[in-house]
Structure formats: C-alpha cells, structure tokens
Amino acid sequence: MKIINAFRWNEGYVQPCEIRIVDGVIAEIGHTLSKKEEEAIFDAEQTLLAPGFTDVHVHLREPGGEHKETIETGTNAAVKGGFTTICPMPNTNPVPDSEEKLEELTEMIRERANCEVLPYVSITKEQQGHELTDMRALKEAGAFAFTDDGVGVQSAAQMKEAMKKASQLHMPVVAHCEDNSLAGDGVVHEGDVSKRLGLPGIPSSAEAVHIARDVLLAAETGCHYHVCHVSAKGSVQVIRNAKQAGIHVTAEVTPHHLILSEKDVTEDDAMFKMNPPLRSEEDKRALIEGLEDGTIDFIATDHAPHAEDEKKQSMKEAPFGITGLETAFPLLYTHFVATGKWSLGQLIAWMTSKPRKVFSLNRREIEPLHPATFAFIDVRNTEVIDRHAFVSKGKNTPFDGREVSGIPVCTMIDGKTVWKEWKEK
Ligand SMILES: NC(=O)N[C@@H](CC(=O)O)C(=O)O
Ligand SMILES: [Zn+2]
16 A cells, blocks of 8 residues: 655646555545555655556567567566557567467567557468468457558458458457558658658658558448558548548557658658658648547557667668657657647547557546556656667667657556656655
C-alpha cells in the first residue's frame, strides 16, 4: 500500500492529487487523502501523471535483428519514454507467421520484456505476399492483429481474402500502404526534396492508392481496416471520405510526420530516411488537421531502430526508419502542448485511450479500480535530446540536439516502478 503525491490532468486543468495504490491497483484518488501511519508516500517530485502510453507500431527486431534492438532494449526504451504497452511488427527473422513461431516469440517476450508487449503476426507467409497465414490458428495463439508492415500487400485479391478472414475472426487488418509499382526505388518524397537532392522519389500516390483500394475492400468485407503511419494529404482525404461513408477504417500518424517535412531534409543524411518519407508542408498540415478532426485516430511512433554503420550510409544505401520511443512524448509536448496548439488532455488521449479503444484493449485511466500503470512527466525542466544517451540500441534520430520539455522521468506498471530518473529521497 502506498500513496503517490503528484499532479494530473483533470477536467481541463492540471491539479494536484494523491493516489492510494493497493495491490497494484488505484484504490482512491483525491486532493488530499487521509493517511494511515504505515503508508509509504511516493513523492513524485511535482511531476504530472498520465496513464502509461500505448504504441501500436514499434519494431523490436528480435528475433533475427538483435544488433539493431532486442526485446529487452526496446522495452527499456519504451518505459523510459513513458510507454507501458507496445505492439511489435512482424518484420523480423523469422516472421511470426505460424502458431509455433508466435508461441516462441511469446515465450521470448515473457522472459525478456519490461512492459506489456502484444505481438502482431503477418498476413502472408514470410511477408512474401504469396500465401496467407493460418489466421484462425494465429488468433487462437494470441496474435494482436494481422499486418505485413514493412511492405505493402501488393495483390488486391489477396488483401480482400485476408480481410474476409479477418472479418470472420473479428480481427483488424493493419496495413503498411505502399504500391511498389509507384514507389519504385524511391528513397525520399517525390517533390521538392527529390529534385533538390537529385534522389529517386516516392510519390504520395504510392500510399493513397493502396488506402483507396483497401477502404473499398474493407467496405466489401466488413473488416476493421487500420492504416499505419499516414503521411500524405491525399491519404487523409481518402480516409475522411471512407469514414463519412461508414466504412470501418482507423488510422495512425507518427510524431515525425507531424513535426518534420521535406524542408528539414537539407542534405543526403539517412537520419531523415524513413518509410513513408517526410512529405511537403501541405501534407504535414493535412496530417495535423486530420488528427485534430478525428480522421486520424491516434499517434504511433513507428520506432524503427537500425545500427550506426547502417545509417551512416547514403540515403540510397541506408535502411528506412528512425527511433521514436524515447523522444515521442517530449517532442509532441514541446511542439504542440507547450505552444498552446493542443491541450495536454488531447495529447494524452492520442497516446493512451484512443489507440486502446481502436484495438479494444482494456481502458487505462487514472480512476479507481484501474491498474496503477503511469507515466510521470516532468513539465518544468527542459533537456536536450542526446541520441547517444538512448537506452534503445538504435541511435538513429533526426531530432538529436533539440531542446524539449515534457520529459517522462518515471514509469510505473501495476504499482511497480519500472523506470525512474530521480533519486529516492
Ligand atoms: N518505417 C520504416 O522506415 N521502417 C520500418 C518498416 C516500416 O514500418 O515500414 C522498419 O522496419 O525499419
Ligand atoms: Zn510500415
């Protein structure tokens, strides 16, 4: 039994609060609680309490890519960033595409993870786009959802078949939307930046065409269709129209697509290489507007760690992807909340209740009977992002050197402290 003494966002205001935790669960909340003598007080140093964040799009690289990240280092990065639930993508080696492989992965997670990890499984075997996985068996083995993230499902017929099965199983199909015939060998957005740097471009249509195709298939099959990392204005328009037509489509956007654009890509620097690429200022504005009006449902990081030597290569050579777990909240807080564009409540919802609702996960609120699973945020001090200080193995970020506030300094899961930056008094 202990009492946390902190602040929380409540009915539109930041208010001081005290929370009594009994057996890892919130038992009572109030302005000042009457304390029993034996109760320990956890003084949260005037930090702000949020429910632990949920990120439904991360790459943990284990098995097969342990030089980039492991379940242990990736979940450490998660809890350092205030995340307590993360969903790793199946583009690992091997791909979790069978019951046995999913069970092996689940066992690794049980042994090595430091937060809740809900693994995706693939839509097609080895994510090759040839043969569908046994979706029913995978659901029964505990899959979170189906996706071939890392690549788009190129065949419309195959996507339709997958959606039909997923719909019968009441499981979402989660899509990395990219038509390879349009994306070609592009490495940056096709537009100003590809011309400026003389690099092959990925047009916005490579994404929007897949989304347009898929929302029609979702309408036909009744499937819950979720779009990964939306990056383009045309994609937002297609999703908005589909939602208006009553199609069950949901979507996520990353912090980097909300904060950066092709304008920030000033040289051939692979720290700015990710898929989908940073697009135009107009696209960025459409993403922000789409999130604000509910067309885009929530934020996901697409945490994509890579090794230093891989990302040292040129744009043409280096792999796509940047890390996100340790920088997401501070960047978004600094950029949108500290500037008054969003309320703290909006940002917290886009990182907790909204993704959890879309994927039918248990609610996480700061309310009695909910688990004591929190992110403690320091909103008074600022810090400079130092990629070398990341606990993730991936140091690949375009945000190195940025000054931020809103820093997660402690994370608690079921009443247990799993990450803390300040010293016990
Ligand atoms: N987003 C990326 O740029 N890269 C991801 C793959 C993906 O999410 O598409 C990766 O696995 O590295
Ligand atoms: Zn992807």
